[in-house]
Amino acid sequence: MIFCDSVKDNKCLDHNRSLELICFDCNTLLCKQCISNHSDHTSTHVDDIKESVTSDSYFSYINRKLSDSSSQNSNSSSFSSGGSNSNNNSQTNLHSICDNSSQTKNIGKRNRSKFNNVNISINEMFDNLKNMSFIFHQLQKTEDEISNHFREIHEYLVIEEHRLKKPIIKDKDKLIIEIDILVKQLVSMNKIIETINNSNNKINSSQSNSSSQNSSRSTQNSYNSQQNDDSNYTDTTNQYQIETIIQTIQQSLDLNDFITRNINSIFYVDLRHNNKIDKSTLDISILHSIIKFNNTFKSMESSHQQLQTKSLKRLKLDSKKLQTWKTSINKLFQLVNVSPDLYVFDGNYIFSVDRSNRLSLISIPTGNNQVHKIHSIRGDINDAWSYNSTVCVGKYIYSFGGAGLLSSNKYQRFSLESMSIDISGTMTSIKPTTFISACYDGNKYIYLLDGFGKENTEVYRYDIETMKFECYSTLFLYGGCHELSFFYQNQMYTVQTTGIRKIDPFTKSCIELPRLDNTQFTKYISMESTAVCEDGKGNIYTHSGSKFIVLNLNTNEIRELTPAKDLLMVDHRMIYTSNNYIYVLQGLFFNYRYSIDNDKWESILQDDKSERYCRGLALITI
Structure with missing residues (x-):
């Protein structure tokens, strides 16, 4: 007897006879003389295996296809002395089967004897494949079902989120408009004040110590005039954004601090032109600025007061109900093992x-x-x-x-x-x-x-x-x-x-x-x-x-x-x-x-x- 390692192992080493049988219990090739040592085992002759394959209608169809293909390939070559190409192919395939089955000899008696009835075994294999592919398909459906359910929950939560945030966003947009108006009022008023301070400075310019008593804002504006020379230009675009202004308002301790933080942006006042005009002209300019201020912002006071009377909105959350809802979601979806x-x-x-x-x-x-x-x-x-x-x-x-x-x-x-x-x-x-x-x-x-x-x-x-x-x-x-x-x-x-x-x-x-x-x-x-x-x-x-x-x-x-x-x-x-x-x-x-x-x-x-x-x-x- 011999283990099938290659197609060339066609003789029994013990008896020097052709290997024609297979013992499924030992997964071993046998000659006719070896069979006596395996009398109580399941064994089959190679002719019986080939007969069981070729007798089935499906395998007959496959063999006909293989034979047709072999006939076409044999037109340019002669047949070998061992028989037709189709027979040689069948033998090669059977040997391949032996090779594959030798690797599974320890799996169990039932698996070792799969090829005892090839027709039944190969149909069982395909049935198993069908069952496994069916289970895979059902698992894919379950996965898609989970995705669809949670997508539906997610869409519902997004809608609820937007429903809750909508009035808040609406009030925020209104506040941005009002804050922008108030900031512009403050900037305009500060400009008028700085102009007045500058006018007073001109009157007191004859006094030698007057410059040291100027307000800090005038000093800063004077410094700002020098710093904003074209040769020392810096980009302050972001400082003009309403979101940035709101942030600095929150950070500022008082009005002076707020103006100081924005002295190079919204509160910048260029007073160099005022130094070139006389006092009477500057006074008229101040009066016109006040009239312009009143005309611009008088109509906006009522809307500002209405907005301030609105109450703040705060999220009221029932933590217990939220936890109950989370628990309910957890219990609502469960994976169970089913047949x-x-x-x-x-x-x-x-x-x-x-x-x-x-x-x-x-x-x-x-x-x-x-x-x-x-x-x-x-x-x-x-x-x-x-x-x-x-x-x-x-x-x-x-x-x-x-x-x-x-x-x-x-x-x-x-x-x-x-x-x-x-x-x-x-x-x-x-x-x-x-x-x-x-x-x-x-x-x-x-x-x-x-x-x-x-x-x-x-x-x-x-x-x-x-x-x-x-x-x-x-x-x-x-x-x-x-x-x-x-x-x-x-x-x-x-x-x-x-x-x-x-x-x-x-x-x-x-x-x-x-x-x-x-x-x-x-x-x-x-x-x-x-x-x-x-x-x-x-x-x-x-x-x-x-x-x-x-x-x-x-x-x-x-x-x-x-x-x-x-x-x-x-x-x-x-x-x-x-x-x-x-x-x-x-x-x-x-x-x-x-x-x-x-x-x-x-x-x-x-x-x-x-x-x-x-x-x-x-x-x-x-």
Whole structure:
């Protein structure tokens, strides 16, 4: 025996015979004489491996492609004595397989014997790749979903931020205008004062010590006149910006400090021209400056006073609520580990229970190339889930009571998120019952109508939030089993073999339907089997015996339709779907789909082995 290190190792070192077999347990090549030492191991002859590959239709197709390619390449060269090129290629590929498998000899017996059946193994590999790529795709969808949710929250926060900041920004803009006006007033007034000081200085210029008693501002302006010579120019553009001025106002101790900080910018006064004019001219200039000042700023005083009366705005923050909100966000988004099987379902399905208490989802095709498919679901259910006691509420499916001769006061809830029964309890204050009709009001209650085998109908109500039952009312309504109950335009309707009734959930009373002749309706009802569904638009479809009709609650018009053939003569449930189809699922060979648009039935799910009649159905979206 020998480990396959290269294609050249074609002889057994122990027996000098051709290596024709492989031991999958030892991952070793064998000759026919070596096989006796591996009698209790799994081994295969190379011819059997090649036969298993070439016998498969897919590999036959690949081999034909390879052969065609080899034939084209062989036109310019002769075949080798060992056989055709295609055979040599096959041998080379098998040796490559051996090389690769030798690296995994310690992984485990199952992996070591992958090539015991090449066809099955390579299909399993591709199935694993498909599953992994599917999981990757779903993880990418989850990542995108997280991004979308937080983007939505971010956009909401940005809007709220702008809403809060808008009045502040508006007041700030007004303040900037007012501050700019006041600064200009101050600058103009300071210029007038400096001009007056300069005039006084000229009068006292004859006194030798007068210069030392000048105000500091005049000295600074004199110094400024020299410093602002063109040869010593510095850029003071930024000092004129209103934001910079506001900042220096905040930093200044008093008016003198503020003027000093801005002496080279807004408070710069060039008095050199004033030194060249006489006193009378300078006095007239001062008076004109005062008049100009009054004309410019008098109209702005009122708006300035109005702005000062406005109150400041401060952010009031409830720290506790903010922390609660952060905690809520943290709890709102959670990553949970789920089985990849849960991601298989996406779209519209019919939830179905069979008579062996097995759960399944039946896909509803949305395109011409799609087919109906049954997906089995694991779940422990009671002997309940009758055709009229099963109702869907959001991501949950409920069933109440028993079915057939088996009475029960149990109820269960199936979660579409966990794909399992998450509630299994007792209907408190309710006696064991069977064929109880359930309908959801679209708000928070599921109403239960119990009339099978009773003179009157007991009405119960289940709160989906508190998960509590209550005895709601008693209707003096004889008619046996309620085949279907549902809400339409805030009123509850029930269909029995004796007719259709409307029940007001607020007054707890039965209301006679105007213009509806139940006598005419019951002519189409058979006591042998009845199935009912409604489309949410006021149309009730009833298939009973060999009759199939639709009754419109708005017009009370009854129209006959084409009935299905070969249905089992038992009560069951029909399901209306939004694409104008009605489904009848009795299981075995009795599954049908009816086209409302074409008034035509077709057989579906002909390979269904389950018995589904008398059991629960519900239309769901995942």
